[in-house]
Amino acid sequence: xxxxxxxxxxxxxxxxxxxxxxxxxxxxxxxxxxxxxxxxxxxxxxxxxxxxxxxxxxxxxxxxxxxxxxxxxxxxxxxxxxxxxxxxxxxxxxxxxxxxxxxxxxxxxxxxxxxxxxxxxxxxxxxxxxxxxxxxxxxxxxxxxxxxxxxxxxxxxxxxxxxxxxxxxxxxxxxxxxxxxxxxxxxxxxxxxxxxxxxxxxxxxxxxxxxxxxxxxxxxxxxxxxxxxxxxxxxxxxxxxxxxxxxxxxxxxxxxxxxxxxxxxxxxxxxxxxxxxxxxxxxxxxxxxxxxxxxxxxxxxxxxxxxxxxxxxxxxxxxxxxxxxxxxxxxxxxxxxxxxxxxxxxxxxxxxxxxxxxxxxxxxxxxxxxxxxxxxxxxxxxxxxxxxxxxxxxxxxxxxxxxxxxxxxxxxxxxxxxxxxxxxxxxxxxxxxxxxxxxxxxxxxxxxxxxxxxxxxxxxxxxxxxxxxxxxxxxxxxxxxxxxxxxxxxxxxxxxxxxxxxxxxxxxxxxxxxxxxxxxxxxxxxxxxxxxxxxxxxxxxxxxxxxxxxxxxxxxxxxxxxxxxxxxxxxxxxxxxxx
Ligand code: HC0
Ligand code: SF4
Numbered sequence: 001x002x003x004x005x006x007x008x009x010x011x012x013x014x015x016x017x018x019x020x021x022x023x024x025x026x027x028x029x030x031x032x033x034x035x036x037x038x039x040x041x042x043x044x045x046x047x048x049x050x051x052x053x054x055x056x057x058x059x060x061x062x063x064x065x066x067x068x069x070x071x072x073x074x075x076x077x078x079x080x081x082x083x084x085x086x087x088x089x090x091x092x093x094x095x096x097x098x099x100x101x102x103x104x105x106x107x108x109x110x111x112x113x114x115x116x117x118x119x120x121x122x123x124x125x126x127x128x129x130x131x132x133x134x135x136x137x138x139x140x141x142x143x144x145x146x147x148x149x150x151x152x153x154x155x156x157x158x159x160x161x162x163x164x165x166x167x168x169x170x171x172x173x174x175x176x177x178x179x180x181x182x183x184x185x186x187x188x189x190x191x192x193x194x195x196x197x198x199x200x201x202x203x204x205x206x207x208x209x210x211x212x213x214x215x216x217x218x219x220x221x222x223x224x225x226x227x228x229x230x231x232x233x234x235x236x237x238x239x240x241x242x243x244x245x246x247x248x249x250x251x252x253x254x255x256x257x258x259x260x261x262x263x264x265x266x267x268x269x270x271x272x273x274x275x276x277x278x279x280x281x282x283x284x285x286x287x288x289x290x291x292x293x294x295x296x297x298x299x300x301x302x303x304x305x306x307x308x309x310x311x312x313x314x315x316x317x318x319x320x321x322x323x324x325x326x327x328x329x330x331x332x333x334x335x336x337x338x339x340x341x342x343x344x345x346x347x348x349x350x351x352x353x354x355x356x357x358x359x360x361x362x363x364x365x366x367x368x369x370x371x372x373x374x375x376x377x378x379x380x381x382x383x384x385x386x387x388x389x390x391x392x393x394x395x396x397x398x399x400x401x402x403x404x405x406x407x408x409x410x411x412x413x414x415x416x417x418x419x420x421x422x423x424x425x426x427x428x429x430x431x432x433x434x435x436x437x438x439x440x441x442x443x444x445x446x447x448x449x450x451x452x453x454x455x456x457x458x459x460x461x462x463x464x465x466x467x468x469x470x471x472x473x474x475x476x477x478x479x480x481x482x483x484x485x486x487x488x489x490x491x492x493x494x495x496x497x498x499x500x501x502x503x504x505x506x507x508x509x510x511x512x513x514x515x516x517x518x519x520x521x522x523x524x525x526x527x528x529x530x531x532x533x534x535x536x537x538x539x540x541x542x543x544x545x546x547x548x549x550x551x552x553x554x555x556x557x558x559x560x561x562x563x564x565x566x567x568x569x570x571x572x573x574x575x576x577x578x579x
Pocket of ligand 2: 144157160161165167168169170193194195196197198199200201
């Protein structure tokens, strides 16, 4: 261990630690902009480029960046001298000299780490002048908006995209004031391998990367007397929306959220969880069918890969076109919901599909792109997908405080769901939900304990579990984060040595609770764990915890779809993948 002193406090840390890490162990806050250490998901952005974290080290002439300076025995550090404060202030002024001054209208206003520091250092004018502002064209994709004039070259997005997600859509180019993180050949994002996972948006400290907001379009639809506006809410939203209203991470606000949506003017407040149960009916049927044929000696594609995460689907389509026969053909719950709302439910109401507007509230930015892919008669199944952050903003805009609202229920019939559906929002949840159903279908027995502890995990890596289903042992893979997905796909290409039968993949580390559209976690992975625990609590409290026992789902098959994988179900609920 190494002993040092920071601001008069004695600190003992392992050799190899940085001054920043040492300071954190004794609660001394040294500000950073570029630095981000998410060691839980193996992301360390240590570019030491912003120089906000400089400190004085006795015996050294120059200030040292705390994030990149290793501790040494007997080192004496000062983090709050006048020299340090002046240096930080000058760095901030230099950054602001090449930064647009449109904070009033910036999508990140109030959440911007650069704005927070400018406020903290009381910067009221910028003494640095004579520099020319860079001017980049805004890149507007269905999911993400890149405004590179705001890029401060922290390179967190690049590290996230390359190191954690292994997509490689972003890298730093140019020098000096023109330095920026760009796509190859500066192509628009929608012409690159970007999956729209939105993890770069989650870690961007400024307004360079933000979601493509659709809240005004939703408000216009709500105000159109000729439209029936239906909303669905994803599992993970209820576990994070409260954070935007000052509630503790992990607070469940399912009932208040339904009340808020009703007061916003939605005609029907439904739940994506209903469609998650529907997904299990289709996906578990496919799993049982493939397993049965495999056991009968047929050559069937295994392992079955879950297909409900759109960023993951984008990833396999662009990076592993040779494996496109193995994902389940089931569409995601968001899309199953849209298709059923605009057919079954529209028919019940006696309206045409183009008289109905379907809005989804998702923790995810890739869902915005996914919504553009599915349509009938030139009319999208899901018209608008907004993020948890956008919903919070809408609720605040309408002068409501979520905390003050009563708890209300979803509407029928697309609002009823099981506990299996709500855990979709956490890594491992989809496969656990599928197992609850597949177990009973394969064995014909009642599954007494529905909680598959062996496949649950709070870590963000790969997990392989072996589950007994009657005489069968199912080998299950679970992965969140696209880097982990890549590792599993490479294993499959190498001949599937672990003989995996089914794999769940979610693009965001930890699952949808950590989606690109969730309240900014600012690197606090404890928040993600609290949101995960909240979904398990909601599952525990549900009277029905298996998808195939959901009465509204049973009725949907009786009245409309006939049975899982029927011709009608196939037309409305399944898809084909394209490279
Ligand atoms: Fe998810 Fe979903 S669980 S992808 O993470 O399957 O976004 O929450 O809505 O569609 O249900 C996100 C979350 C969903 C879908 C569901 C799935
Ligand atoms: Fe990379 Fe995901 Fe950002 Fe696209 S959305 S650039 S894949 S991190």
